[in-house]
Amino acid sequence: MFALYKKEVQSYFCSPFAYVISALFLLVFSLSFISGISNMDNNVFKFSFSDVFYNNFFYFIFMIPLLTMRTFAEERKSHTETLWLSAPITITKVVLAKYFAVVTVFACMMLLSLAFPLVVFIKGSVVGAGLFCGYTGFLLWGMVCIAVGVMISALTDSPILAAVFGEAAMILLIFLDNFTSSDFIQSIPFLAKIFNWFSTEARFVGFSQGLFSLSDLFFFLSISAVIVIWTIIIIEKRRQSRA
Amino acid sequence: MVEIKNLTKYYGSHPAVQDISFTVGDHEVLGFLGPNGAGKSTTMNMITGCLPSTSGTVLVDGYDIAKDPMEVKRRIGYLPELPPVYVDMRVRQYLEFAAGLKGVKRADRKKQVENAMERLKITDVQNRIIGHLSKGYRQRVGFAQALLGSPKFLILDEPTVGLDPKQVMEVRNLIKDLAKDHTIIFSTHILAEVSAVCERVVIINKGQIRAVDTIENLEKSVAADPAIRMKIEGDIAKITNLIRETEGVKEVREVEYISAGVNEYTVVMEDETVRKKLMAKLIAEDCMVVEVNPVRVNLEEIFVKLTAAPRAQSRAELLEELGKELEEQHAAETGQNPYDDTDAGSEDAADSNDEEVTD
Numbered sequence: 023m024f025a026l027y028k029k030e031v032q033s034y035f036c037s038p039f040a041y042v043i044s045a046l047f048l049l050v051f052s053l054s055f056i057s058g059i060s061n062m063d064n065n066v067f068k069f070s071f072s073d074v075f076y077n078n079f080f081y082f083i084f085m086i087p088l089l090t091m092r093t094f095a096e097e098r099k100s101h102t103e104t105l106w107l108s109a110p111i112t113i114t115k116v117v118l119a120k121y122f123a124v125v126t127v128f129a130c131m132m133l134l135s136l137a138f139p140l141v142v143f144i145k146g147s148v149v150g151a152g153l154f155c156g157y158t159g160f161l162l163w164g165m166v167c168i169a170v171g172v173m174i175s176a177l178t179d180s181p182i183l184a185a186v187f188g189e190a191a192m193i194l195l196i197f198l199d200n201f202t203s204s205d206f207i208q209s210i211p212f213l214a215k216i217f218n219w220f221s222t223e224a225r226f227v228g229f230s231q232g233l234f235s236l237s238d239l240f241f242f243l244s245i246s247a248v249i250v251i252w253t254i255i256i257i258e259k260r261r262q263s264r265a
Numbered sequence: 266m267v268e269i270k271n272l273t274k275y276y277g278s279h280p281a282v283q284d285i286s287f288t289v290g291d292h293e294v295l296g297f298l299g300p301n302g303a304g305k306s307t308t309m310n311m312i313t314g315c316l317p318s319t320s321g322t323v324l325v326d327g328y329d330i331a332k333d334p335m336e337v338k339r340r341i342g343y344l345p346e347l348p349p350v351y352v353d354m355r356v357r358q359y360l361e362f363a364a365g366l367k368g369v370k371r372a373d374r375k376k377q378v379e380n381a382m383e384r385l386k387i388t389d390v391q392n393r394i395i396g397h398l399s400k401g402y403r404q405r406v407g408f409a410q411a412l413l414g415s416p417k418f419l420i421l422d423e424p425t426v427g428l429d430p431k432q433v434m435e436v437r438n439l440i441k442d443l444a445k446d447h448t449i450i451f452s453t454h455i456l457a458e459v460s461a462v463c464e465r466v467v468i469i470n471k472g473q474i475r476a477v478d479t480i481e482n483l484e485k486s487v488a489a490d491p492a493i494r495m496k497i498e499g500d501i502a503k504i505t506n507l508i509r510e511t512e513g514v515k516e517v518r519e520v521e522y523i524s525a526g527v528n529e530y531t532v533v534m535e536d537e538t539v540r541k542k543l544m545a546k547l548i549a550e551d552c553m554v555v556e557v558n559p560v561r562v563n564l565e566e567i568f569v570k571l572t573a574a575p576r577a578q579s580r581a582e583l584l585e586e587l588g589k590e591l592e593e594q595h596a597a598e599t600g601q602n603p604y605d606d607t608d609a610g611s612e613d614a615a616d617s618n619d620e621e622v623t624d
């Protein structure tokens with residue numbers, strides 16, 4: 023399993039892929055950082071890094087399907103899946119290796135963005151706990167989105183289609199949160215309860231405010247696990263009907 | 266030993282492979298022969314565990330692919346029809362990754378990779394990106410991948426497709442060489458390859474086995490009356506009559522034009538002695554016999570004969586097939602007249618079509 027994980031991570035870093043997406047990520051991050059600083063309240067001089075994540079959700083999660091689109095679609099397109107289908111390795115391990123490879127790339131991207139708090143730390147002061155919570159929350163959120171992206175990639179032969187459907191799924195995820203707060207849903211307590219349960223953004227808000235709750239952590243991890251298991255089932259199912 | 270018992274695969278309701286059974290002994294080279302779309306790749310995918318079977322079992326060294334897939338996969342090296350190479354990796358990097366995937370111990374990896382590269386003669390391209398290599402080299406990289414992990418069994422799906430004649434020879438020699446310490450099953454639709462490399466062949470068509478035997482036995486089984494091909498100069502009608510009138514000649518099967526005045530006749534005889542009489546008669550009649558060749562039953566003929574023979578069918582099946590054929594025919598007929606009940610625009614099109622036909 024480690025061999026596959028290593029190869030996957032390498033395939034991101036040995037091509038311009040990881041670098042271009044990291045650059046895009048940092049561009050959005052830095053622009054948001056600049057606007058955050060220039061719009062700072064003159065009385066308190068406070069600025070929240072979690073807000074950078076929170077305000078740019080829409081841009082950030084758009085990058086995730088770009089990372090995940092190739093995972094399985096590309097393999098099927100170039101007929102390389104027979105390599106691991108005929109090797110003594112289970113499909114579960116293959117999916118996990120690929121999933122964690124993308125998570126690793128995503129974590130590296132976030133690691134790069136730590137340069138900004140570092141600059142702030144040199145010139146001023148940073149609230150460590152809040153920063154940690156913000157980053158943890160975003161990583162967890164990213165893990166859910168990556169799981170969704172990988173699953174969609176497992177459903178199609180074309181990386182481009184995987185990216186497009188991935189974006190659609192991400193938009194749905196965001197709008198799920200908007201629906202949850204709509205009057206209509208809130209007027210039906212039963213629906214509101216369900217929507218609240220699945221609303222990821224509400225849980226991210228907790229993290230962004232520096233609240234580290236085990237239930238939220240568990241929520242993100244379990245949702246990711248469910249989607250990863252689903253991916254394993256999809257691949258196994260497609261293996262049955264492979265021509 | 267690989268034992269395949271009643272292996273069947275359906276894609277939806279379409280049977281790709283039906284009730285296949287055969288055994289491959291240790292250190293044997295088995296040719297898997299069939300026209301395109303016969304179910305060769307499907308069978309190979311099932312043996313290697315890439316594709317689950319609808320029913321039937323594959324036992325490799327006593328391990329069932331459905332129950333102990335890991336044990337089976339550890340014993341098998343597989344080269345699929347399209348080599349499973351990552352085009353963005355370097356040859357050496359790819360092979361080391363494949364070795365890791367197959368569970369080769371870290372200490373052995375370097376040695377095994379180098380060994381495989383040497384056997385396939387790709388050591389000189391080891392640092393090149395696979396995507397920049399030619400088809401022949403990619404095929405060899407895929408082949409090298411199959412050798413990693415020292416598998417006891419090698420399953421090769423059309424290993425020589427897309428290679429130039431020199432490379433084909435090299436691959437054939439390699440297979441012969443590998444046969445010393447591996448059991449090999451390889452598929453092909455090129456007959457010369459089978460006779461060059463294999464001891465035994467399985468002939469498959471439309472998902473069913475036609476024959477499992479050694480090449481010699483197969484040749485014997487189809488042996489027919491002796492026949493010769495003669496190139497003779499002169500008038501066709503006269504010569505054909507002369508041959509037919511000869512005692513012991515069964516038939517003149519075909520007459521082929523060679524060059525002005527010279528034709529080739531395929532003559533089927535009762536036995537070899539007729540040949541002398543025939544020659545004597547032709548020479549007596551002043552016909553120039555340019556060339557005489559005995560017709561040997563070759564693998565091609567066996568293959569055509571076996572793959573063309575209708576399979577054993579029940580009456581019900583035959584009726585069903587007939588019904589289908591009629592339906593198709595009907596559909597084709599109605600399909601030919603698509604303008605019958607359409608608007609004026611397409612009538613014009615039909616008219617112009619008619620004109621073209623009459624012109």
